[in-house]
Structure formats: structure tokens, C-alpha cells
Amino acid sequence: MNELPQQLVNGLLLGAMYGLVAIGYTMVYGIVQLINFAHGEIFMIGGFGALTVYLYVLPDGTTMWVALPLMLVGAVIAAVLVAVGAERFAYRPLRTAPRLAPLITAIGLSLALQQAVWAWYPGAKESINFPEIPGGPFEIGSVTIQTGDIFLFVAAPVSMAILAYFVMKTRTGRGMQATAQDPDTAKLMGINTDRIIVVAFALGALFAAVGAVAYGLKYGQVQFRMGFILGLKAFTAAVLGGIGNIYGAMLGGLVLGLAETMATAYIADVPGFDLLGGQSWANVWAFVLLILVLLVRPQGLLGERVADRA
Amino acid sequence: MRQRSLITITAALAAGALTLTACGSRDDDGGSDSGSGGTKVVIGVDAPLTGDLSALGLGIKNSVDLAAKTANKQKLVDGVTFEIKALDDQAQPSSGQANASTFVSDDKVLGVVGPLNSSVAESMQKVFDDAKLVEISPANTGPALTQGVDWQTKKVRTYKSYFRTATTDAIQGPFAAQYVYNDAKKKKVFVIDDKKTYGAGLAATFTDEFKKIGGKVVGTDHIDPDTKDFSAVATKVKNSGADVVYYGGEYPQAGPLSKQIKAAGAKIPLVGGDGIYDPTFIELAGANSAGDLATSVGAPVETLDSAKQFVADYKKAGYKEEYAAYGGYSYDAAWAIIQAVKKVVDDNGGKLPSDARAKITAATQNVSFDGVTGKVSFDEFGDATNKQLTVYAVENGAWKAVKSGTYTG
Numbered sequence: 001m002n003e004l005p006q007q008l009v010n011g012l013l014l015g016a017m018y019g020l021v022a023i024g025y026t027m028v029y030g031i032v033q034l035i036n037f038a039h040g041e042i043f044m045i046g047g048f049g050a051l052t053v054y055l056y057v058l059p060d061g062t063t064m065w066v067a068l069p070l071m072l073v074g075a076v077i078a079a080v081l082v083a084v085g086a087e088r089f090a091y092r093p094l095r096t097a098p099r100l101a102p103l104i105t106a107i108g109l110s111l112a113l114q115q116a117v118w119a120w121y122p123g124a125k126e127s128i129n130f131p132e133i134p135g136g137p138f139e140i141g142s143v144t145i146q147t148g149d150i151f152l153f154v155a156a157p158v159s160m161a162i163l164a165y166f167v168m169k170t171r172t173g174r175g176m177q178a179t180a181q182d183p184d185t186a187k188l189m190g191i192n193t194d195r196i197i198v199v200a201f202a203l204g205a206l207f208a209a210v211g212a213v214a215y216g217l218k219y220g221q222v223q224f225r226m227g228f229i230l231g232l233k234a235f236t237a238a239v240l241g242g243i244g245n246i247y248g249a250m251l252g253g254l255v256l257g258l259a260e261t262m263a264t265a266y267i268a269d270v271p272g273f274d275l276l277g278g279q280s281w282a283n284v285w286a287f288v289l290l291i292l293v294l295l296v297r298p299q300g301l302l303g304e305r306v307a308d309r310a
Numbered sequence: 311m312r313q314r315s316l317i318t319i320t321a322a323l324a325a326g327a328l329t330l331t332a333c334g335s336r337d338d339d340g341g342s343d344s345g346s347g348g349t350k351v352v353i354g355v356d357a358p359l360t361g362d363l364s365a366l367g368l369g370i371k372n373s374v375d376l377a378a379k380t381a382n383k384q385k386l387v388d389g390v391t392f393e394i395k396a397l398d399d400q401a402q403p404s405s406g407q408a409n410a411s412t413f414v415s416d417d418k419v420l421g422v423v424g425p426l427n428s429s430v431a432e433s434m435q436k437v438f439d440d441a442k443l444v445e446i447s448p449a450n451t452g453p454a455l456t457q458g459v460d461w462q463t464k465k466v467r468t469y470k471s472y473f474r475t476a477t478t479d480a481i482q483g484p485f486a487a488q489y490v491y492n493d494a495k496k497k498k499v500f501v502i503d504d505k506k507t508y509g510a511g512l513a514a515t516f517t518d519e520f521k522k523i524g525g526k527v528v529g530t531d532h533i534d535p536d537t538k539d540f541s542a543v544a545t546k547v548k549n550s551g552a553d554v555v556y557y558g559g560e561y562p563q564a565g566p567l568s569k570q571i572k573a574a575g576a577k578i579p580l581v582g583g584d585g586i587y588d589p590t591f592i593e594l595a596g597a598n599s600a601g602d603l604a605t606s607v608g609a610p611v612e613t614l615d616s617a618k619q620f621v622a623d624y625k626k627a628g629y630k631e632e633y634a635a636y637g638g639y640s641y642d643a644a645w646a647i648i649q650a651v652k653k654v655v656d657d658n659g660g661k662l663p664s665d666a667r668a669k670i671t672a673a674t675q676n677v678s679f680d681g682v683t684g685k686v687s688f689d690e691f692g693d694a695t696n697k698q699l700t701v702y703a704v705e706n707g708a709w710k711a712v713k714s715g716t717y718t719g
Contacts, residue, residue, distance in 0.1 A: 003549045006574075010541040125361075127562070127594060137573065144575045219538045220569060220596060229536055264531075264542035279543050280505055280532040 005143045007265045008258070013149050013218070015257020016156035020211030021234035022241065022249035023163065024083075024204025030180045030244035031200045033099065034091060037106040039208060040231015041113035042083050046209030047130075047222040048121060049078025054131050064133045068151075068213075071131075075209035082113070083205035084198055092194075110228075117224040127223040130216035148217035155210050160250055163207070167246065172199055180244065233286070240290055242303020251301055259289045349390045349662055353378055353647055354413040356406060356424030356434070359398035366426055369634030370448055371396045374423045376620075376627055377644035387652045389660055394644075395419065399430050406430035410437035410445075419443065420662075420670050421647035423640055428452035428508055431472070439469040442668040446473045446646055448639035451584060451607065452507055453480040453515075456691040465691065471671045473692040475639040475646070475683065476607040477699060479508070482583050483515025485699045485717040486556070486605045490581055491525050493701075493713065494603070496554035500529045500547045502567065503558035512583045513558030520556075528552045533563060540567050544574035553578050560585040565594020572598040579603055587635065592704055602704045608683050609700050609714040611638040620682040642681035646688075650674040 021043050028036045053074030058067055090109050094102045117124050133147040145153070167173040178186040179196045187193050215230070216222050233256065241252025263285035268277020276284075293301065355374045357367035371394070378392035395416070397409040406425050413419045414437060421444045425431055428450045435455070438445045447455075456473075458466035461480065490496050499520055503513035510532075517527060529550040531543050547555055548571070555571060557564050557580055564586040571580065579601045582591075587604040595602065611617045617638055624633050633640075650673035655662060663669055678687040687695045697716045702709040 003545060006545045006549075007542060010545060014539050014541070126590065129593065132596075137575065139575075144573075146573050215538075219566060221538075221566070221594065226538070260539075261542040265546060278530075278532045279537075279540065280534045282537070282542075283534060 002142055003265065005141065007261050009143050009145065011258035011261030012254060013152055013257070014261060015237075015254035016152050016250075017211050017214055017218070017230070017253070018234050018237040018257050019250040019253025020156060020159060020207045020214070021230060022237040022253045023159075023207045023246055025235050025238040026241070026243050026246055026249040027176075027200045027204050029238070030246075031176060031183075032091070032095070032197055034102050035106065035235065036086075036091075036201075036204075037103070037231070037235075038086060038090075038109040038113060039204065040227035040229075040234070041110050042079050042086070042205050042227070043208040043212050043215075043231060043234075044117065044222070044224065044227030045082045045113065046075040046079035046205070046212035047216050047226060048117060048124070049209065050075035050213050050216060051128060051130060051222055052078070064131065067131065068133070072210065072213055075213050076206050079205040079209035079212070080202045083201045087198055087201040092197075110231075114224050114228070121224070124224050127221040130220055130222050132220060133217060146218070148214075148220075151217050152214040155214060156250075159207055159210055160247075163203070163246060166203075172196070176200060236286065236290055240293055240300055242300030245300070245302045245304070248300055248302035255301070256286055256289070260286050350393060350418060351387075351390050351420050351651055351662070352393050352395050352416065352418040353644055354409075354416075354419045354422035354424070355394055355396040356399050356409045356413070356422060356430075357396070357426050358401040359396065361400050363401050363426060365631065366449070366634050366636060367398075368631040369637045370424065370426065370640040372627075372629040372631060373448075373620075373624070373633050373637040373640035374644040376624055376629075377641045377648065379627070380623065381645075381648045386648060387655050390651060390655060390662070392648060392651075399425050399427075401427050401430065403427075403430050403433035407433040407437060410434040414438065414441040414443055420651060420666055421446070421644075421674075423448060423643045423647070425450070426636070428455060431455055435469045435472050439471045442471055442671050444471050444473065444647060444650065444667070444671040444674050446475060446643035446674070448475050448643045449607075449636045450474050451476055451479045451482060452511060453478045454507075454511075456693050467691045470692075473643075473646070473674060473688050475643045475681075475686060475694050475696075476636070477694055477697045479512045479583065480515055481697050481717045482605050482607070482699055483512050483517075484519035485715070486581055486583065486603075486701070487516050487519035487525070488523065488717065489603070489605070489701050489713060490554055490556070491520060491523050494554070494579070496579075497524075498526050498528045498550075498552045499554050499556050500531075500550050500552035501527055501556045501558075502531050502533060502543065502547075504535045504560070504563060505532045506535070506559065508583075508585060509558035509560070511558070512585075513556060516556050516558070533559075533567065535559065535563050538566055540570045541574065543567075544570040544576070547571050547578075548574045548576040552576070555580045557582045557586065561588045561591035561594065565591045565596075565599075568595040568599050568602055581605075584635070587702055587709060589709070592707055592709070595704075599704045600706075603712075604702050604709065605699050606635065606702060608639065608696075608698050610711045611682065613711070613714075614638075614683065616680060616684060617682045638682040642683055642686045645679065645681055646674055646677045646686055649677045649679055653677070 024039045050071035053071045090105050135147045138145045175191045175196050237252035237256045238249045241248030260282040264279045264282045268274050355371050357370040359367045375394050381392050399406040426449045431450045453461045503509040568580040581603040584606040587606040650670045653673040654669045684696045700714040701712050703712045
């Protein structure tokens with residue numbers, strides 16, 4: 001049987017999830033030049049927000065058609081609250097500090113959020129099962145698609161379309177573009193940059209929350225560590241696509257997801273590479289790809305070459 | 311405000327004092343027991359008492375405690391009272407090594423039961439061996455621990471003070487291979503492991519035997535235990551035409567792997583070793599895990615006649631936690647140390663000799679008794695001579711024993 005279409009779908013799905021999380025990295029970086037290393041944990045908080053709604057808010061036996069939208073709302077509320085809180089109390093006080101200071105805060109915040117969930121969320125010391133969408137897998141030709149994956153297939157392009165509309169067409173969106181270009185001039189033009197920054201954090205958290213629900217549906221479980229590796233991958237995707245560019249984040253995610261899947265599936269078949277194939281090497285190939293792209297295009301796939309700000 | 315803090319401090323002091331008295335009174339109890347004889351012998355216990363694997367660790371601790379109490383009640387060794395001292399290794403090699411040093415420095419400790427993890431054992435063996443202090447693990451299955459790193463070609467025992475009551479992966483892998491080929495009638499296997507000492511070793515011994523008896527390996531892969539996305543591997547499994555998957559590794563990855571393989575459309579069972587024999591595996595693998603198989607050391611304790619007394623005593627002793635997968639083996643490990651102490655004391659005219667540790671280690675090599683898990687004795691490498699294993703299958707959301715037996719070449 002031809003395996004390629006299925007592996008392409010696997011890669012696109014993984015990549016779409018990276019892309020959703022990468023948007024948060026790229027927007028925050030684009031506006032405040034901060035690599036928010038706690039973003040992976042905001043993703044994780046989104047997963048637990050959705051789980052909380054399912055376990056503790058909704059009555060037992062609620063159908064997924066009702067539960068899923070409410071879980072999505074719960075995920076978004078939890079993630080946005082934490083992201084905005086982090087911006088207000090962890091990053092804003094350091095806005096004028098050297099760039100290394102907020103970076104260190106971000107790493108500290110990342111650990112703190114992980115440990116808080118580990119310590120205080122009931123049952124979070126091990127993986128917690130996430131509800132599943134009932135219904136069998138769908139077969140399209142030789143490709144099998146899980147019900148849980150359909151959510152991701154729909155959510156990723158819809159999220160991108162909404163984001164593109166927001167950034168291009170709304171006042172706040174144009175304010176974001178202006179602030180990203182030059183925060184001081186934007187301020188002089190009457191743009192409330194503080195508000196714009198909060199919006200950037202909140203939007204990033206929103207997409208991470210959508211990604212977290214997709215993660216839960218896809219893998220059937222959430223755990224306090226889920227944001228660490230995935231956050232790192234999403235950051236890589238953002239850099240690969242050109243950090244600061246929201247389309248780049250999605251493209252970078254897709255390329256990274258496809259590269260990992262293809263490496264897992266086919267590298268071992270290449271003569272001489274049989275020992276370097278397999279899933280345990282997927283990360284290696286992902287980073288080899290990143291290095292190769294950055295050697296040729298240091299600004300990333302869709303990034304623009306910008307002069308260093310003095 | 312001032313008054314309040316005063317109250318707090320007083321309360322804390324009172325609580326502290328009460329705790330201390332409680333400790334004291336327990337010591338006094340021990341003292342009055344030993345009043346009849348005089349000598350106190352401490353059996354160390356090293357296991358993960360907190361964290362993910364604590365259910366297994368606490369079962370080990372309680373079972374050793376039960377063995378010590380039983381020996382005291384029976385006045386098995388005249389003039390000697392047994393006590394346990396349990397330390398937590400959190401499944402970390404570094405903690406295990408620190409605990410080993412603690413045991414060695416306490417000269418009342420004449421034997422140690424533990425640890426749970428083979429990687430932890432690796433870090434402890436030398437510390438114990440230098441002190442000639444006997445260590446008996448109820449749960450380690452890595453063959454290299456007793457037979458040296460080149461165990462497949464040339465078996466060499468590295469540490470004379472290390473023993474185990476559990477059997478090894480050199481037996482577990484082939485046993486699984488024979489069951490899968492002969493009983494489950496699966497001929498084409500896809501082998502996956504996590505590249506760690508335990509997983510890769512187990513997968514290798516399984517593969518060798520499966521090929522030898524005529525099975526076909528249609529694909530192999532190694533997974534990264536840090537990721538959750540096994541979809542690419544699952545697709546490979548589906549397209550390989552395998553009718554069974556063997557996984558060398560532990561349940562946190564095995565569960566999701568089984569789930570994703572079935573989701574990809576390959577309705578074939580996943581088989582693993584004692585690392586996946588845990589209720590959590592079934593939880594993670596979901597409803598489609600019915601029919602997945604695991605091998606584990608020994609026979610299920612409940613089914614053995616020799617274990618009835620142990621199960622009854624354990625219940626009567628009122629421990630909060632279950633004896634779990636390794637309880638019977640832990641009891642037997644402690645009992646082997648107790649038997650060795652008895653031998654040494656008897657040979658020395660009823661007293662502990664000055665070089666008790668070395669003598670007890672030597673005596674452990676020759677112990678032989680009917681334990682909870684069957685006949686307990688050790689071969690020239692320190693491995694249990696009891697090579698029994700059991701195959702378990704997932705049925706109605708729980709592990710159920712389907713076949714016990716021993717692997718014979």
C-alpha cells in the first residue's frame with residue numbers, strides 16, 4: 001500500500017499544531033522583541049483549562065457537541081488570563097531592562113507554571129485522560145483520519161484566517177503592525193502601545209489554547225510537561241518561518257512537522273542512513289533542517305531582512 | 311500579632327515534641343523486644359517511596375517490614391531482633407548511590423533489599439560491594455547487573471554482594487517470543503524500543519528468540535520517550551503487515567503507542583515486558599488495548615499456595631498500601647538475608663561475628679528455602695534459580711494472567 005499520503009497527513013497535522021503555538025512566539029517577538037519561553041506552559045495551561053471545564057464544570061455524560069465548544073472557551077480563558085497576567089506582572093516591569101532580564105524571567109515563569117500545575121492540579125503528577133470525540137476514523141483512499149484530528153484540520157486554517165483578518169483589517173491589528181515596526185513612533189501617533197502588547201500576548205495565548213485542545217483530542221491525554229518539548233518545537237517553527245511573521249509561523253510549523261514525519265518514515269530507507277532513521281532521530285533531522293535553512297536564509301523562510309535597531 | 315506568633319511557635323514546639331516522643335516510644339518497643347536477646351540487626355530498604363513509581367516502592371518496603379516482624383515473632387534467630395530502615399531513591403541513580411553510602415556507614419545494617427530500577431542498581435552495586443554488604447533486589451531485570459556487560463557472549467559476575475529474586479530480561483524476552491509465536495500464533499512482528507538500557511535489551515533478547523523459532527521481523531523502530539507523537543511510526547507499523555508489535559520500554563510511552571497504532575488502523579496487539587505491566591498502561595492505551603500482552607516476573611502471588619500465608623499476614627498487618635507487583639519477591643529477598651544472618655549467628659556460637667557483613671554475603675550465596683514465590687536460591691551469578699514468568703493480557707480494562715511458566719532454551 002502506498003504510505004506516502006498517510007505520512008503527509010501525519011506531518012501536516014503535527015505541523016499545524018506546531019504552527020498554532022508558534023503564532024504566539026512570533027507575535028510577541030514581533031512587537032516586544034521578547035522570546036516568551038513560558039509560551040509552551042501557556043499552551044499547557046490551555047489544555048488543563050479545557051480539562052477543568054470537562055471534569056469539574058460540565059455534568060457527567062455531556063455530549064462532545066456541547067462540551068467541545070465550552071472546553072474551548074475554558075481553554076482560551078485559562079490561557080489568556082495566565083498570559084495577560086504574565087505580561088502585566090512578569091514582563092511589563094522589565095520592559096526597559098536589558099533584553100536578557102525578561103528572557104530569564106520567562107524561563108523562571110515556565111518552570112513555575114509547570115511546577116504549580118504539578119503540585120496543585122489534582123492528578124497532574126501523571127498523565128490525565130482527555131475526553132475523546134466519539135465516532136470511528138474516516139478513510140479517504142489509503143488515508144485514515146481520526147475524529148480528533150478533524151478538529152485540528154478545521155481549527156488551524158480557520159484560526160489563520162481570523163488572525164489574518166484581525167491583523168490586516170481592524171484598527172487594533174493595524175496598531176499592532178505599527179507598533180511592531182517602530183514602537184516609539186507608534187506611540188507618538190497616538191497608539192496605546194501597552195494595550196497593543198497585551199493584545200499580542202492574549203492573541204498568542206488564544207491560538208495556543210486552540211492548539212492545546214487539539215493536542216488533547218489527538219493524543220487523548222494532557223500532562224504538566226506537555227508544553228516543554230512542544231513549546232521548544234513551536235519556537236523552532238517560528239524561527240524557521242521567520243520570527244515576527246505570522247504566516248511564517250504557520251509555514252515553519254508545517255515544514256517542521258512534515259520534516260519530522262518524513263525523516264521518521266523514510267530516512268532509514270536511504271542507503272547508508274539505516275542507523276540514523278527512526279522516530280528517535282526525528283528531532284535531529286528537524287534541527288539539521290533548521291540549521292540548513294538559517295545558513296541560506298538567516299532571516300527564516302518568510303522573514304524580512306531588517307537592520308539591527310541601534 | 312506578637313501573641314499570635316507566640317502561639318504558633320508553641321504549637322510547633324508541642325507538635326515537634328510529640329513527634330519526637332512518638333519516635334522514642336517506637337524505639338522503646340523495639341528495645342523491649344530485643345531485651346530478650348540483645349542484638350539488633352537492621353535490614354535496609356531502598357526503593358522509590360515517592361513519585362510516579364511509589365506504589366511499587368511502598369509495596370517493597372512493607373513486604374520487607376513484614377518479613378522482619380515475622381522473623382522476630384518466630385524468634386527465628388536466637389538473640390537477634392530485626393528492624394528495617396527504608397530510604398527513598400525517587401527512582402534516581404544519584405539518590406540510590408547516596409542511600410547506599412548511608413547504609414554502608416550504619417554498621418547495624420547487615421543487608422539491603424532493593425532497588426526497583428536497574429539503572430539505580432547500577433549506581434549502588436560498587437558501593438555495597440566495597441563494603442561487602444549484601445544487596446538483594448526484588449525487581450531488577452537487566453542481565454548485565456549480574457552477568458556483566460558482555461553477558462550475551464561471556465558471562466562474568468562483577469559484584470559478589472549483589473543478588474536478585476526476580477529473573478532477568480535474558481529470560482523474559484525469549485519467554486515472550488515463544489508465547490507470541492507458539493501460543494498467540496503471531497508470525498510477523500514489528501519491534502520498537504526506547505533505546506534505554508532496559509527497553510533496548512529486552513527488545514534484543516525478544517528479537518533473537520523470535521527469529522530463531524521461525525518468526526519474521528518485518529520492521530524495527532526506536533522512539534524518543536520525550537515525545538507524544540508516534541503517528542509516523544504507527545503508519546509504518548500498519549503498512550508493514552505485522553500481526554503483532556513488541557515494545558521494549560515502559561508504560562508512559564507504551565500506552566500512547568498502543569493507542570496510536572490501533573488508531574492508525576492496525577488492529578494488532580502490542581506486547582511488552584514488566585515495564586508495561588501496570589494499570590496505568592491500560593488507562594493510557596484506552597479501550598482498544600484489549601488483547602495487549604505483557605510478561606512479568608514470577609507467577610501472580612495470589613495463585614501460589616506458598617503465598618497464601620504471606621497474603622493473609624500482609625492483610626492482617628494492616629499496611630495502607632498494596633504489596634504490588636514485587637511484594638512477594640521483596641519478602642523473599644528479606645527472608646534470604648534473615649536466613650543468612652541465622653546461618654552466620656548459628657555458626658558463631660549464637661553471636662554475630664566481627665566481620666558479619668562479609669560472612670552474611672557469603673552465606674546468602676547458599677541460602678535455600680521455600681519462599682512466597684517458590685523455591686528461593688541463587689546461582690553462581692547471584693540470579694534467582696526460580697525462572698518463572700507469567701504472560702498477562704488486557705481483559706475488560708485489567709491485566710489478567712493467561713499463562714505462567716519458565717523459559718527453557
